[in-house]
Amino acid sequence: MAAEAKTKYDRDFLTSVYKEMVFGRRFEERVNQAYQKGKFAGFCHLHIGQEAVCVGVQRALRPTDYMISGYRSHTQAISKGMDPKAVLSELFGKVDGCVRGKGGSMHMFSKEYRFLGGHGIVGGQTPIAAGVGFAIKYDKKDDIIVCYLGDGACNQGQFFEALNMAATWNLPVLFIIENNQYGMGTDFRRVTSVDRLSKRALAFDIDNSEVDGMDFLKVYEHVGPIVAKMRKKPKPYLLEVHTYRYRGHSVSDPAAYRTKDEVAQFQARDPITTLGEYLKKSKVATEEDLKTWDKEIKDQLTEIEAFADASPKPALSELWDNVFAD
Numbered sequence: 001m002a003a004e005a006k007t008k009y010d011r012d013f014l015t016s017v018y019k020e021m022v023f024g025r026r027f028e029e030r031v032n033q034a035y036q037k038g039k040f041a042g043f044c045h046l047h048i049g050q051e052a053v054c055v056g057v058q059r060a061l062r063p064t065d066y067m068i069s070g071y072r073s074h075t076q077a078i079s080k081g082m083d084p085k086a087v088l089s090e091l092f093g094k095v096d097g098c099v100r101g102k103g104g105s106m107h108m109f110s111k112e113y114r115f116l117g118g119h120g121i122v123g124g125q126t127p128i129a130a131g132v133g134f135a136i137k138y139d140k141k142d143d144i145i146v147c148y149l150g151d152g153a154c155n156q157g158q159f160f161e162a163l164n165m166a167a168t169w170n171l172p173v174l175f176i177i178e179n180n181q182y183g184m185g186t187d188f189r190r191v192t193s194v195d196r197l198s199k200r201a202l203a204f205d206i207d208n209s210e211v212d213g214m215d216f217l218k219v220y221e222h223v224g225p226i227v228a229k230m231r232k233k234p235k236p237y238l239l240e241v242h243t244y245r246y247r248g249h250s251v252s253d254p255a256a257y258r259t260k261d262e263v264a265q266f267q268a269r270d271p272i273t274t275l276g277e278y279l280k281k282s283k284v285a286t287e288e289d290l291k292t293w294d295k296e297i298k299d300q301l302t303e304i305e306a307f308a309d310a311s312p313k314p315a316l317s318e319l320w321d322n323v324f325a326d
């Protein structure tokens with residue numbers, strides 16, 4: 001019989017959040033291993049270190065809400081509801097992938113789960129998000145769209161245009177800048193006119209704030225009220241989340257532009273360790289439980305990888321399917 005939990009949160013809620021964050025990390029580690037083994041090629045950007053943002057935001061949403069993102073989006077797609085088998089098969093270029101293996105790492109997409117990509121053009125998702133916001137409002141729905149972008153993307157011109165239209169037309173777009181400190185190898189401070197990226201909202205009179213992205217509870221508690229307010233009265237919001245990617249920009253980047261000390265400082269506030277400690281302190285789980293769950297997740301991933309391995313490649317005859325030009 002488990003001890004009585006000492007937290008205001010439901011035990012099952014916290015357990016599933018923790019498992020989802022561990023799943024995200026182990027998934028990305030496995031993706032990296034598969035890449036190193038030569039199971040697939042091309043671009044591949046991992047989200048390791050940013051799990052509290054992904055899960056914290058997702059838990060504040062409901063299934064009918066939309067999400068759109070950049071290319072660091074494997075685990076965002078899974079959190080939004082997409083089958084990890086479809087995501088891994090997509091990475092491997094197989095027919096069971098979410099877009100039949102033709103998109104790869106940067107093009108996760110699901111109409112069913114309202115995950116609208118996966119975009120490789122930095123900032124390219126921001127005007128699309130404004131368009132979806134317009135559609136939501138036009139249809140008189142109280143859904144919202146979350147538009148993730150990076151600290152690098154927030155210096156792109158199309159982002160400013162998207163902010164302007166979203167503000168002018170009061171569109172329900174929650175722009176979330178995942179400030180992981182770098183755009184490829186460039187420290188955001190070297191290329192950005194403001195010290196705080198939330199200030200990007202000021203020129204457009206958009207409500208804004210910042211939150212610590214290394215802590216699930218902080219993200220979740222911060223985003224919930226923002227979303228609730230947006231549903232009642234549609235208008236955009238700009239949230240800057242302070243986070244960090246532990247790995248290089250992509251799997252082929254050794255990240256020599258930053259110090260080991262800097263990485264260690266963020267890892268000392270690791271979002272999974274922090275939530276694990278909270279679970280133990282509030283008697284939701286024991287150290288043993290955490291280890292068991294980790295093992296279960298690794299076993300689950302072995303099955304998922306076997307599925308993606310076994311999935312066939314698209315037939316050559318499919319080459320021109322879904323291509324609009326003659």
Ligand SMILES: Cc1ncc(C[n+]2csc(CCOP(=O)(O)OP(=O)(O)O)c2C)c(N)n1
Pocket residue numbers: 070072120121122123149150151152153154180182183184249
């Ligand atoms: C329009 C455009 N310019 C440049 C690139 C090359 N590029 C790919 S990722 C990237 C950095 C973006 O950094 P950020 O927005 O901070 O996202 P992060 O990789 O940190 O998640 C750049 C410049 C691109 N894909 N698209």
Ligand SMILES: [Mg+2]
Pocket residue numbers: 150151152178179180181182183184
């Ligand atoms: Mg960045």
